[in-house]
């Protein structure tokens with residue numbers, strides 16, 4: 224068990240070394256959510272509504288971009304299999320891959336919290352809770368990223384498929400468009416998207432009120448879905464073995 | 466128990482039979498060659514033994530452990546150099562070796578010493594801080610081998626170790642393989658290059674279309690399959706290839722340019738017969754050359770696709 228966790232940390236360390244400054248990580252992970260949120264801010268959306276969305280976006284993109292880039296790249300170069308040769312379980316590999324993205328998500332969200340505080344003058348309502356929400360969301364998104372990169376059969380198309388899943392999620396999960404304004408049949412989809420729970424958790428911790436999901440539900444959901452995604456990612460890794 | 470024991474190992478890829486019930490064993494300390502043409506099933510076999518490809522039927526023991534049931538134990542004692550040099554391009558040689566060692570749980574101090582040792586052994590000390598992607602093909606191959614040795618495996622799998630290398634790098638890798646084997650490492654080497662197998666290996670198994678078709682040491686194999694010799698002749702006048710094919714002792718005849726290339730089992734009687742035929746037509750032989758089959762012809766013969 225301890226061996227597995229140690230192995231996962233070494234994988235994460237290696238990934239951070241290798242992909243930290245790669246263009247897809249930087250542009251998708253940090254620059255994109257900022258530009259995106261700024262665009263909506265300029266169109267006159269309320270900053271109390273937008274601040275939690277901005278933080279969730281930076282968590283979402285920060286925690287999914289690096290894993291997508293690294294797994295896609297390594298599968299194409301056939302170096303992903305090196306990990307499968309080490310004496311570590313597939314779950315350990317999945318966790319390691321998720322961890323590097325997790326750290327990156329933490330980093331980009333810390334920067335975003337600072338920006339929100341300084342430029343939007345919104346100090347966190349409950350700092351401890353916000354930290355918990357950030358950790359939960361970053362774990363959830365990073366494991367989701369791993370899962371998605373494996374669900375794709377052809378690595379060459381992974382990025383395209385990846386974004387065609389990520390973008391609709393943004394619009395359906397109470398980040399930009401309030402769920403209450405969506406057609407009724409779409410609200411069911413919103414509740415099936417993990418992003419909805421993160422933004423609600425973050426909203427509560429950041430400004431002290433929630434919109435559709437109370438924190439007693441939204442925060443645990445982020446952690447539970449992390450474990451669920453990780454387990455599914457393990458199954459996906461097994462499925463890549465010919 | 467032997468280092469590797471394989472029983473009826475079989476691989477189907479969606480119904481396509483890539484490895485067909487093969488059985489063999491490799492002794493401890495042996496340098497074992499797995500020889501076959503492209504698509505024979507060599508890589509598939511190696512991958513099944515290392516747990517990278519699912520075994521469809523049969524079983525195997527690697528260092529006494531089954532890749533089906535005790536994969537983690539197998540992984541601890543084997544090293545694999547895959548057919549592509551697949552280390553991490555953005556990491557330096559040093560970082561690549563260290564990461565590999567960390568994943569095997571080697572202690573920091575021991576790992577640093579081991580990494581230095583391997584860089585020296587593979588003559589890559591001056592490339593220590595170069596990124597993997599900056600290395601030449603030969604250097605990449607060497608570092609990939611070094612990485613497979615960080616944890617001091619008991620059995621090393623080499624899948625096409627010299628593929629794409631020039632003569633000099635190939636020789637360097639060969640002498641490295643010999644040295645590792647002399648120091649007691651059991652090596653399972655796949656290759657499509659018969660010279661490599663004949664030069665390097667103590668024992669060779671030939672595989673084609675997923676089936677084992679011959680096994681033995683290089684001298685045995687040569688003796689067994691080179692019972693025939695190649696005779697090249699040309700005449701001053703016309704004589705048909707059909708007629709030549711019918712001479713007893715001619716296994717196969719082909720025409721190349723103005724001369725005939727014959728695979729013969731009994732050269733002397735064939736030559737007498739040829740001279741007789743020429744005389745009766747009032748023509749004569751103007752060129753003749755007799756040689757033993759070379760390694761490549763032996764190979765083609767073994768896999769049943771001889772072209773004399």
Ligand SMILES: Nc1ncnc2c1ncn2[C@@H]1O[C@H](COP(=O)(O)OP(=O)(O)OP(=O)(O)O)[C@@H](O)[C@H]1O
Nearest residue numbers: 465478483501502503504505506507508509510657
């Ligand atoms: N993942 C796969 N899916 C389907 N078929 C495969 C797969 N991998 C290999 N094959 C098929 O199995 C057969 C054996 O392939 P393998 O790679 O084992 O051959 P090889 O002897 O290593 O050849 P080479 O000398 O070209 O490396 C080939 O016909 C190949 O097309």
Ligand SMILES: [Mg+2]
Nearest residue numbers: 507508509548
């Ligand atoms: Mg091969």
